[in-house]
Amino acid sequence: MPTATPVLGLRERNRLRRTRRVERAALALALEYGVDDVTVDMICEASDISPRTYFNYFGTKEGALIGPAPSAPDEVLIEEFVQARGSIVEDLMLLIARGFFATEPDRDVFAMRRELYTKEPSLQALQVTRMADKRQATAALVRRRLADQFPDMPETEASDEAQLVMSVAMGAFPVISRLWIEQSGDEAEVETYIHAAIARIRRIVTP
Amino acid sequence: MPTATPVLGLRERNRLRRTRRVERAALALALEYGVDDVTVDMICEASDISPRTYFNYFGTKEGALIGPAPSAPDEVLIEEFVQARGSIVEDLMLLIARGFFATEPDRDVFAMRRELYTKEPSLQALQVTRMADKRQATAALVRRRLADQFPDMPETEASDEAQLVMSVAMGAFPVISRLWIEQSGDEAEVETYIHAAIARIRRIVTP
DNA sequence: TCAATTCTTGCAGTTACTGCACTTTTGCGT
DNA sequence: ACGCAAAAGTGCAGTAACTGCAAGAATTGA
Structure with missing residues (x-):
């Protein structure tokens, strides 16, 4: 049975997987040490991603913590x-x-x-x-x-x-x-x- | 006629004067260039204060712009x-x-x-x-x-x-x-x- | 006027974030 | 299957916010 959602390309799937991996790592660290004592570098090391890419994804240090902004209503x-x-x-x-x-x-x-x-x-x-x-x-x-x-x-x-x-x-x-x-x-x-x-x-x- | 307010020591008067001078400089710069294009160093140069002292006074870059926090009610x-x-x-x-x-x-x-x-x-x-x-x-x-x-x-x-x-x-x-x-x-x-x-x-x- | 206190400052260091150029990965037509 | 164009990831160098520390200057009170 084909999925109801439109099939995502490899590109999208990779991006999603990565996003989740980084969010998980960031949240785990923040829960353990507190937001202020976590650095972007720590998150990147834990999730095996470069800091530059981290900022491309999330924009700010807290981006991975607070989650995506609500999308504009249609x-x-x-x-x-x-x-x-x-x-x-x-x-x-x-x-x-x-x-x-x-x-x-x-x-x-x-x-x-x-x-x-x-x-x-x-x-x-x-x-x-x-x-x-x-x-x-x-x-x-x-x-x-x-x-x-x-x-x-x-x-x-x-x-x-x-x-x-x-x-x-x-x-x-x-x-x-x-x-x-x-x-x-x-x-x-x-x-x-x-x-x-x-x-x-x-x-x-x-x- | 003596002032109604308690006389301030030299220390307090200096602090007040300085605070106002810095706030004025910061606001003028922000109005001219926009908040994002003003640096703390610019403010400090314009108001003749050291950056370290700036942060002692205001805590954050925007501190001099938004003004003091409302004091706790008595x-x-x-x-x-x-x-x-x-x-x-x-x-x-x-x-x-x-x-x-x-x-x-x-x-x-x-x-x-x-x-x-x-x-x-x-x-x-x-x-x-x-x-x-x-x-x-x-x-x-x-x-x-x-x-x-x-x-x-x-x-x-x-x-x-x-x-x-x-x-x-x-x-x-x-x-x-x-x-x-x-x-x-x-x-x-x-x-x-x-x-x-x-x-x-x-x-x-x-x- | 002197000693204690408080304030200012320079310095060195950390961290968030950005632009740019380079490499890798992916999508696609043949 | 192959190779090329587009997109995405990454390293590097740089800027700017902020902090702790310790030395020096100003202010206060006796």
């Missing part, structure tokens, strides 16, 4: 988001969460990453930093939705509101993903967690 | 926060904002910082990273308040809720401070901005 999902009419923050979180699932990680790597994240919360800050790069793109999405939903809202107000929507969503995201990762890790349930979190936010901003 | 303010009964996120933001004002910045430096922040939003991410260091301390405060307000709330739920409160507050903070900095910069008004932002958050998490 047009269909975006359109769905623009036309949805739930809480805008909730809808945005669902959109981001789906992008996160587009890149299915290795089982071991996933578990190690979970352990490391709880051990060194500073890595969460790095996630946020990386997300920050996508701020503008995401803000544009939110503005599209606002324009669609409230055609009469003045430009500047929409811009401010978009910023706020994004900030709240990105601020709460680490908490939600931590909860979800610690408790189940099952894709289906992420929507439940998001929904519960939104309800909670509603409560804590109400006197 | 016991009185903390007690006030624990016993307040407004929206918990709003009360927390007010607490943080007051800590921010405890260190009064130089007028010029303030203006340059404002300009740089709008020019290079990546600096905001740095602020967040630095705030992340204080996450635990802040979370403890929030938990104190929750324990005071809801004595029956179970441990784990309180912990999750504290995380969420902090994340939302810290997420929204950059937006608010940007609005406030761009429009007035007057201390009195910051409460108004915070209040308005909270109202807005309430709206965007409601379907």
Whole structure:
């Protein structure tokens, strides 16, 4: 029986294998010695790869630890988001969460990453930093939705509101993903967690 | 007429003067060339200080750009926060904002910082990273308040809720401070901005 | 004015990261 | 099966952020 996924060339397979090998090594070292006491050279020696190639793959020392950035959502999902009419923050979180699932990680790597994240919360800050790069793109999405939903809202107000929507969503995201990762890790349930979190936010901003 | 503030020793005055001189130089350079194209050596040459001392003062290259971390709130303010009964996120933001004002910045430096922040939003991410260091301390405060307000709330739920409160507050903070900095910069008004932002958050998490 | 303390600085070293040129590997047409 | 073009891996040299240490300078308090 042929695989459902398109057959990958030797090139891709090598790249995947290598990526996993390096991620595993990096995570194991970071778990043993702590992120700050691990050097790129150590990772490279443990995973038999040259430092130059390491940076080609991951860009930064922490790249292998925090995992790939969530992929950009495709047009269909975006359109769905623009036309949805739930809480805008909730809808945005669902959109981001789906992008996160587009890149299915290795089982071991996933578990190690979970352990490391709880051990060194500073890595969460790095996630946020990386997300920050996508701020503008995401803000544009939110503005599209606002324009669609409230055609009469003045430009500047929409811009401010978009910023706020994004900030709240990105601020709460680490908490939600931590909860979800610690408790189940099952894709289906992420929507439940998001929904519960939104309800909670509603409560804590109400006197 | 003697000054109201306690007289500073020569040591303190030198340190203050130096700090301002370096901050000014760093900001001017960053505004002219962009943060990434400025080196610590350039800043040191422009402000006539040794690189070693620069790091003693500011710790990181960006330290002189983003300004001092908000000082830890004193016991009185903390007690006030624990016993307040407004929206918990709003009360927390007010607490943080007051800590921010405890260190009064130089007028010029303030203006340059404002300009740089709008020019290079990546600096905001740095602020967040630095705030992340204080996450635990802040979370403890929030938990104190929750324990005071809801004595029956179970441990784990309180912990999750504290995380969420902090994340939302810290997420929204950059937006608010940007609005406030761009429009007035007057201390009195910051409460108004915070209040308005909270109202807005309430709206965007409601379907 | 002198001794104790604190601060600044130079130096040497480590580590993250980058551009460039060179070799190896892979994909593919014949 | 073979060889060529494209892509990927690697070594090297260099830059820049940051740190510990110890010596020298400034400040303080008696």
